[in-house]
Amino acid sequence: MTHLRRLTDLWRRCDVVVRDLPLGLLLAVASLLPALHGKGTQVGDLPARPFDAPALVLIALECLPLAVRRRWPAASLALVSLGFVLDQLSAYHVFASNAMLIALISAGAHLERHRRVTVVVLSMAYVPLALALGRLGATERPEGYVVFYLALVLAWGIGAWVRSTRAAEAERRRHVAETTRTAERTRIARELHDVVTHHVTAMVVQAEAARYLAAAPDRFDAALGNVADTGRRAITDLRHMLDLLKAPHDTDAGMPSAGELHTLVERTRQAGQPVDFSEEGTPAESAGSAEFVTYRVVQEALTNALKHARGSPTVVSVRYGEKEISVEVGTGPGIGPGAASPGGSGRGLAGLRERVEALGGEFSADRRPGGGFLVRARIPAGSPS
Numbered sequence: 001m002t003h004l005r006r007l008t009d010l011w012r013r014c015d016v017v018v019r020d021l022p023l024g025l026l027l028a029v030a031s032l033l034p035a036l037h038g039k040g041t042q043v044g045d046l047p048a049r050p051f052d053a054p055a056l057v058l059i060a061l062e063c064l065p066l067a068v069r070r071r072w073p074a075a076s077l078a079l080v081s082l083g084f085v086l087d088q089l090s091a092y093h094v095f096a097s098n099a100m101l102i103a104l105i106s107a108g109a110h111l112e113r114h115r116r117v118t119v120v121v122l123s124m125a126y127v128p129l130a131l132a133l134g135r136l137g138a139t140e141r142p143e144g145y146v147v148f149y150l151a152l153v154l155a156w157g158i159g160a161w162v163r164s165t166r167a168a169e170a171e172r173r174r175h176v177a178e179t180t181r182t183a184e185r186t187r188i189a190r191e192l193h194d195v196v197t198h199h200v201t202a203m204v205v206q207a208e209a210a211r212y213l214a215a216a217p218d219r220f221d222a223a224l225g226n227v228a229d230t231g232r233r234a235i236t237d238l239r240h241m242l243d244l245l246k247a248p249h250d251t252d253a254g255m256p257s258a259g260e261l262h263t264l265v266e267r268t269r270q271a272g273q274p275v276d277f278s279e280e281g282t283p284a285e286s287a288g289s290a291e292f293v294t295y296r297v298v299q300e301a302l303t304n305a306l307k308h309a310r311g312s313p314t315v316v317s318v319r320y321g322e323k324e325i326s327v328e329v330g331t332g333p334g335i336g337p338g339a340a341s342p343g344g345s346g347r348g349l350a351g352l353r354e355r356v357e358a359l360g361g362e363f364s365a366d367r368r369p370g371g372g373f374l375v376r377a378r379i380p381a382g383s384p385s
Helices: 002-013 016-032 053-068 072-090 095-110 116-133 142-215 217-246 258-270 289-308 347-358
Strands: 275-280 314-320 324-331 362-368 373-380
Touching: 002 053, 002 116, 016 053, 016 095, 016 258, 016 289, 053 072, 053 142, 072 095, 072 347, 095 142, 116 142, 142 217, 142 275, 142 289, 258 275, 258 314, 289 314, 289 347, 347 362, 347 373
Parallel strands: 275 314
Antiparallel strands: 314 324, 324 373, 362 373
């Protein structure tokens, strides 16, 4: 099997002319067999002429051009048609005359330019051929010429159908590739948003808070240390993401999971946001991507809390069920310094909604009447990563 696979790969790497030549050679060799003399395609019903040396020239003229039927389909069709006409007028009726149908199919499938002109020229050339055969004593009735012409049209039509089918398949693949690229760009944008926005927001909040701690050196140093730790965490997450982009397969392996929520909450607390965190149950073994999405939901909600409800008590509740994970994050109005941070683009929440709904879950993010917001997500836990 290995040797056969190697031979197949080697054959596919050969030039298209080399791959098309064997058919022409096979047809030429078959035309030399005595049993196939006079068994070719014919029109006009002229009495068959005995096989002689000129017939060899006609065989070569009809068969060898098939080697370039895909590289130069117009030239191949012209040469084969010339050989076919001479064969019919000479009444050899060699087996190689069947190459006419092959050349028509190939031209219909591979000819790129002047397709209509080619059809018109061939159709017009068929009339003089029929008249010439009639002067040579052909006994073919008019309907016979019509049927043969329709057979030639059918051969061209088969080639045209193959061409249109290949074009449709190529367009479908192009569309799939473009859709895949768009989805991948969207996925990367979401990951960058989740990683960068959360960490940078925490760093900004910590840096702003540090300005009010200049009179307390110990707390000031601690605040700067938190900024540095958050920056290092951001770099680590970005490197992690780049490693995933280099991986041969799309996977969430190594990305944050629901099990790291405690670390996420603690970092948010260090940034100055009071967070009350509670968990119920344990993640199911088949949670898969649900854990990753759970982490992202909590991360985005805490990022929004830092930006828009700074200093307000934030409640994070995560409940693990057998078939789903429920997440709820709520805050009150911001009360700390800089609580009125400018609003975001909404890209993060939109991305979360798409993530959750992609797993068949539900997501909502609403403002509370008295201020603050409430984020809820129900994430099915049966989707493996």
